[in-house]
Amino acid sequence: MPETPLLQLEAVHTHIGRYHILHGVDLTVPEGELTVLLGRNGAGKTTTLRTIMGLWKASAGRLRFAGADITAMATPDIARLGIAYVPESMAIFTGLTVRENLVLATHTGQFDSARLDAVFALFPVLKTKWHDAAGGLSGGQKQMLAISRAMVEQRRLMIVDEPTKGLAPAVIEHLIGGFKTLKASRTTVLLVEQNFHMANSLGDSVAVMDDGRVVHAGSMAALAADEPLQNSLLGLSLASHQ
Amino acid sequence: MKRDLTPWLILPIVALVTLPLMTFSTWVTLTIAGAAMGMMLFLMASGLTLVFGLMDVLNFAHGAFITLGAYIAVTTMGRLSGLGTADSLALNLLAVLIAVLAGAIATGAIGALFERVIIRRVYGSHLQQILITMGGLIVAGQLVIVLWGAQPLQVPKPATLRGSFLVGGAAIETYRLVAVALGLALYAAAHTILNRTRIGLLVRAGVENREMVEALGFRIHRLFVAVFIAGAALAGIGGVMWGVYQEVVTATIGDEMTTLIFIVIIIGGLGSITGCFQAAILVGLTTNYIGYLTPKLALGSNIALMVIVLLWRPRGLFPVAKQ
Numbered sequence: 328m329p330e331t332p333l334l335q336l337e338a339v340h341t342h343i344g345r346y347h348i349l350h351g352v353d354l355t356v357p358e359g360e361l362t363v364l365l366g367r368n369g370a371g372k373t374t375t376l377r378t379i380m381g382l383w384k385a386s387a388g389r390l391r392f393a394g395a396d397i398t399a400m401a402t403p404d405i406a407r408l409g410i411a412y413v414p415e416s417m418a419i420f421t422g423l424t425v426r427e428n429l430v431l432a433t434h435t436g437q438f439d440s441a442r443l444d445a446v447f448a449l450f451p452v453l454k455t456k457w458h459d460a461a462g463g464l465s466g467g468q469k470q471m472l473a474i475s476r477a478m479v480e481q482r483r484l485m486i487v488d489e490p491t492k493g494l495a496p497a498v499i500e501h502l503i504g505g506f507k508t509l510k511a512s513r514t515t516v517l518l519v520e521q522n523f524h525m526a527n528s529l530g531d532s533v534a535v536m537d538d539g540r541v542v543h544a545g546s547m548a549a550l551a552a553d554e555p556l557q558n559s560l561l562g563l564s565l566a567s568h569q
Numbered sequence: 570m571k572r573d574l575t576p577w578l579i580l581p582i583v584a585l586v587t588l589p590l591m592t593f594s595t596w597v598t599l600t601i602a603g604a605a606m607g608m609m610l611f612l613m614a615s616g617l618t619l620v621f622g623l624m625d626v627l628n629f630a631h632g633a634f635i636t637l638g639a640y641i642a643v644t645t646m647g648r649l650s651g652l653g654t655a656d657s658l659a660l661n662l663l664a665v666l667i668a669v670l671a672g673a674i675a676t677g678a679i680g681a682l683f684e685r686v687i688i689r690r691v692y693g694s695h696l697q698q699i700l701i702t703m704g705g706l707i708v709a710g711q712l713v714i715v716l717w718g719a720q721p722l723q724v725p726k727p728a729t730l731r732g733s734f735l736v737g738g739a740a741i742e743t744y745r746l747v748a749v750a751l752g753l754a755l756y757a758a759a760h761t762i763l764n765r766t767r768i769g770l771l772v773r774a775g776v777e778n779r780e781m782v783e784a785l786g787f788r789i790h791r792l793f794v795a796v797f798i799a800g801a802a803l804a805g806i807g808g809v810m811w812g813v814y815q816e817v818v819t820a821t822i823g824d825e826m827t828t829l830i831f832i833v834i835i836i837g838g839l840g841s842i843t844g845c846f847q848a849a850i851l852v853g854l855t856t857n858y859i860g861y862l863t864p865k866l867a868l869g870s871n872i873a874l875m876v877i878v879l880l881w882r883p884r885g886l887f888p889v890a891k892q
């Protein structure tokens with residue numbers, strides 16, 4: 328495992344109301360890598376991402392980002408440290424145009440033309456829909472917009488929650504291409520994904536969650552090569568999802 | 570996504586359908602009077618729709634800001650009697666403008682205090698919001714009586730703004746034209762801020778999804794407070810204009826408007842300034858037209874209008890996307 332972790336969770340517990348969801352999550356996200364968070368539905372993946380963003384507060388444990396303790400920080404402060412969040416719902420502002428959605432993700436209200444060109448190169452459809460209301464985009468286009476919103480300004484970490492959920496295979500392939508471009512630029516990404524083909528195509532490292540804990544952490548290549556381990560951790564094999 | 574233009578046609582349709590049912594001069598008089606009433610309703614209601622849309626706060630004490638605005642008009646216009654009684658339209662308008670500014674500043678300041686002391690404690694709970702703001706409304710009403718007394722007070726309407734003038738046989742009240750002009754100016758300002766500035770963009774985004782705005786790095790609570798203050802100030806301006814128009818102010822002047830204001834923001838679509846503007850004028854026009862054509866139906870016309878609009882568009886004329 329190379330380099331210092333950019334993000335580190337130590338024994339993180341999260342309660343939502345009276346429900347105890349995370350039971351001591353330990354997770355490291357190395358800088359410059361794409362880390363995949365796998366696990367069954369209800370394992371605690373989305374809660375982990377929301378806890379990192381401060382949208383739900385950790386009731387115990389510690390979260391560190393780039394050396395800073397972010398455990399008790401407010402969400403806007405965490406975001407301003409350079410963390411972009413793409414939630415499972417995409418959270419596109421449907422009443423705003425594509426342009427307005429992206430301009431909100433810039434801190435100055437001005438686009439960096441080079442980054443905007445990169446976004447358009449990755450998702451050309453956004454250029455053609457630039458002044459259209461985001462509510463009129465297809466599901467795949469909304470996902471592209473949500474990811475672009477995280478890319479339109481330089482971020483140190485992108486947290487993406489199940490970007491392929493409900494999307495057509497052709498759109499998923501397009502998104503995989505987009506993430507490969509991000510990987511090539513050494514952008515650090517923490518990706519929750521249930522699509523094992525995508526996880527295997529992109530992941531450098533992997534953490535598997537079950538019942539609110541990380542039960543396995545290692546390289547994606549090692550997990551992909553070990554079918555019995557896949558079966559024991561996930562109840563299925565990656566090969567069956569190629 | 571194609572823009573739905575249907576709601577924009579309602580006002581012209583309502584106005585044109587009633588034209589054959591009366592003489593042209595009567596129609597002009599009723600239409601301008603209805604539009605003026607609508608503008609004052611818009612001023613009083615716009616803050617409430619923004620506060621609900623962005624903050625998800627049901628503020629039943631909104632009427633207290635209207636009442637306070639009306640009493641500020643009593644005090645200000647009383648002290649500016651020199652300007653108000655002068656035989657000069659410019660000086661008379663200056664008196665109204667000073668009262669409007671005083672009303673906005675006073676209610677904005679009280680709004681800031683109200684948000685800090687009362688509203689901030691009940692974010693996220695509609696039941697608590699209803700209970701505590703109803704309580705706030707009662708307390709505010711009693712404080713107004715303590716400060717200004719329980720007797721109705723006269724608001725001296727400026728000399729040149731009294732009465733009406735004739736245009737082609739139609740009688741047009743001067744003060745109503747002032748209300749139309751001010752309402753249009755404030756709507757244009759609100760529309761420009763919401764649609765042409767970064768603050769407005771954040772407000773519109775916050776109305777849809779507060780959490781995501783925070784996840785993008787913006788402290789939405791500061792925006793909440795600013796919007797609450799602006800909403801209270803707009804209600805105060807509406808109260809000043811309504812108080813001067815009525816010429817008599819009581820401690821329940823704001824409470825009496827509350828039902829009508831809720832009808833306006835529901836018809837318009839909660840959270841929509843454009844919807845609030847259109848709905849306020851629609852309510853003003855239909856009240857006047859029905860009051861003239863079938864006076865016995867006038868009392869229930871606003872409720873009937875709301876029911877018809879909601880049967881057609883359950884989330885109002887200009888629904889705001891919310892996640």
